[in-house]
Amino acid sequence: xxxxxxxxxxxxxxxxxxxxxxxxxxxxxxxxxxxxxxxxxxxxxxxxxxxxxxxxxxxxxxxxxxxxxxxxxxxxxxxxxxxxxxxxxxxxxxxxxxxxxxxxxxxxxxxxxxxxxxxxxxxxxxxxxxxxxxxxxxxxxxxxxxxxxxxxxxxxxxxxxxxxxxxxxxxxxxxxxxxxxxxxxxxxxxxxxxxxxxxxxxxxxxxxxxxxxxxxxxxxxxxxxxxxxxxxxxxxxxxxxxxxxxxxxxxxxxxxxxxxxxxxxxxxxxxxxxxxxxxxxxxxxxxxxxxxxxxxxxxxxxxxxxxxxxxxxxxxxxxxxxxxxxxxxxxxxxxxxxxxxxxxxxxxxxxx
Ligand code: F0G
Numbered sequence: 001x002x003x004x005x006x007x008x009x010x011x012x013x014x015x016x017x018x019x020x021x022x023x024x025x026x027x028x029x030x031x032x033x034x035x036x037x038x039x040x041x042x043x044x045x046x047x048x049x050x051x052x053x054x055x056x057x058x059x060x061x062x063x064x065x066x067x068x069x070x071x072x073x074x075x076x077x078x079x080x081x082x083x084x085x086x087x088x089x090x091x092x093x094x095x096x097x098x099x100x101x102x103x104x105x106x107x108x109x110x111x112x113x114x115x116x117x118x119x120x121x122x123x124x125x126x127x128x129x130x131x132x133x134x135x136x137x138x139x140x141x142x143x144x145x146x147x148x149x150x151x152x153x154x155x156x157x158x159x160x161x162x163x164x165x166x167x168x169x170x171x172x173x174x175x176x177x178x179x180x181x182x183x184x185x186x187x188x189x190x191x192x193x194x195x196x197x198x199x200x201x202x203x204x205x206x207x208x209x210x211x212x213x214x215x216x217x218x219x220x221x222x223x224x225x226x227x228x229x230x231x232x233x234x235x236x237x238x239x240x241x242x243x244x245x246x247x248x249x250x251x252x253x254x255x256x257x258x259x260x261x262x263x264x265x266x267x268x269x270x271x272x273x274x275x276x277x278x279x280x281x282x283x284x285x286x287x288x289x290x291x292x293x294x295x296x297x298x299x300x301x302x303x304x305x306x307x308x309x310x311x312x313x314x315x316x317x318x319x320x321x322x323x324x325x326x327x328x329x330x331x332x333x334x335x336x337x338x339x340x341x342x343x344x345x346x347x348x349x350x351x352x
Pocket of ligand 1: 059061084089189242290291
């Protein structure tokens with residue numbers, strides 16, 4: 001049997017996986033690194049998109065979840081719990097189902113995209129809405145799992161999550177043959193920037209890549225604690241996935257930025273939506289609003305001169321656009337229906 005075996009099998013020697021583990025996988029990973037000709041032309045850089053929305057549940061979380069749920073099961077845990085702005089809950093629900101264990105998710109009331117909720121519902125997760133934001137949910141999840149140790153916490157504070165997610169950096173170097181000059185990605189709870197930096201650093205240490213990228217971490221302006229240096233009590237942004245005021249991996253994210261000569265920046269919702277439409281409308285890749293933060297950040301950093309012409313840049317687009325149809329369709333006017341008539345079709349296309 002050939003074909004992609006899932007990221008644990010593909011990178012087994014680089015992951016903390018015991019020989020006797022039962023691996024819980026949906027064949028996540030091996031996502032495409034797609035050249036972005038429009039963005040390359042616009043910036044004078046060589047731009048690629050790491051399309052993480054093509055993972056099994058439509059986001060990068062699956063990379064962490066194959067590790068975290070496998071680890072939980074092999075340690076005899078019977079349930080997993082997470083706080084989530086949506087994607088983590090969708091992924092945890094799917095992998096827990098695959099493992100045959102219980103999953104409960106704590107979500108901020110009214111603040112997650114419909115597609116993500118649909119996923120958690122369909123995978124049979126116990127959905128618990130909390131009167132609070134993501135930060136409140138995570139605090140609650142930490143307390144609950146500290147007290148009831150048969151439940152595994154599968155947020156990115158779980159080291160297994162970071163181990164799984166670091167494989168995205170391996171894949172990029174494996175495909176490009178080198179590390180990019182700049183790696184841009186959205187930052188919310190700051191697990192993913194921590195994971196990428198770990199992955200790049202391990203390949204660099206082992207001589208597989210001769211350099212490491214400058215990490216460009218992009219937050220939404222209404223939820224940009226790493227930019228301001230202070231937690232945000234009431235984070236607010238249309239990019240609900242990264243509506244987070246007090247990232248759990250704060251120190252690791254700062255280390256990734258500092259050690260790489262990188263940068264944190266904030267993008268307004270207006271700029272996020274502009275980049276969101278650009279990626280869909282010009283590159284043919286539909287991502288969710290938070291995912292476009294990487295692209296918004298690149299455009300701003302290039303304009304400023306921090307990213308230079310000729311550099312190779314990878315933007316991670318973290319989640320699939322299908323998860324949030326409401327944002328995609330908002331502002332769309334009424335679509336007129338035509339007669340069942342070929343001339344009417346041609347007329348609508350402007351050729352008759
Ligand atoms: N992009 C998307 C689409 C996300 O769902 C998240 C995080 C991020 C970026 C930020 O990644 O937290 O590692 O810095 N979503 C989490 C969730 C919080 O619950 O699904 P991070």
